[in-house]
Amino acid sequence: MNMDKEHYHGGRPRSEQARAAILNAADDLLVEVGYAAMTMKGISEKAGVSRQTVYRWWSHKAEILFEASAADAEEELATSLTGDPLDDLAAYLEALVRFLAHSPAGAAYRALLGEAQHDSAVAELLSAKDPLGDSARVVIDRALGKDTLPVPLDQATALLIGPTFFWILSGRDPVQLVPRQLAEDFIRDLQSRQSR
Numbered sequence: 001m002n003m004d005k006e007h008y009h010g011g012r013p014r015s016e017q018a019r020a021a022i023l024n025a026a027d028d029l030l031v032e033v034g035y036a037a038m039t040m041k042g043i044s045e046k047a048g049v050s051r052q053t054v055y056r057w058w059s060h061k062a063e064i065l066f067e068a069s070a071a072d073a074e075e076e077l078a079t080s081l082t083g084d085p086l087d088d089l090a091a092y093l094e095a096l097v098r099f100l101a102h103s104p105a106g107a108a109y110r111a112l113l114g115e116a117q118h119d120s121a122v123a124e125l126l127s128a129k130d131p132l133g134d135s136a137r138v139v140i141d142r143a144l145g146k147d148t149l150p151v152p153l154d155q156a157t158a159l160l161i162g163p164t165f166f167w168i169l170s171g172r173d174p175v176q177l178v179p180r181q182l183a184e185d186f187i188r189d190l191q192s193r194q195s196r
Helices: 013-033 040-047 051-057 061-076 085-102 104-116 120-128 131-144 153-169 179-194
Strands: none
Touching: 013 040, 013 051, 013 061, 013 104, 040 051, 040 061, 061 085, 061 104, 061 120, 061 131, 085 104, 085 131, 085 153, 085 179, 104 120, 104 153, 131 153, 153 179
């Protein structure tokens, strides 16, 4: 599976409406029945389209769910920058907690991560695009400047999102996460690496 493949966007508005209905149906079904019980047939019925229409754009339910989740993640993790690195990083981490712990798109992303542990096709799909890492890299670069980091940008990204990601995916209470404290810890960690 490759999410980078070009999807047909035909000239008919009805086609784009059908695509949107399918993406929304996948999100809804995940909440209603869970990933394991979700089927392409169920998605097509919920969206009010034929299975042929669904298969026009996707070959597997994971592809639909990932596309819906990635698009939502991009929107939900976009934060306005204030010019204060601590405030900007804290705002991003607050959005990350909301996304992973409370958003239907975050639930979809978590379900796909679980599925990727035993389905190589889903793992390949997730490795093709990294909506969390992409959003974190943008925030780090804008808040701190990627050229000033004491570690590679990808490593800084892991340091920023790792604690929140681990906390939520391991089932701990997200209320106990304090985004500003996490941002302070991140900056302090980078500063200590700088002085080494």
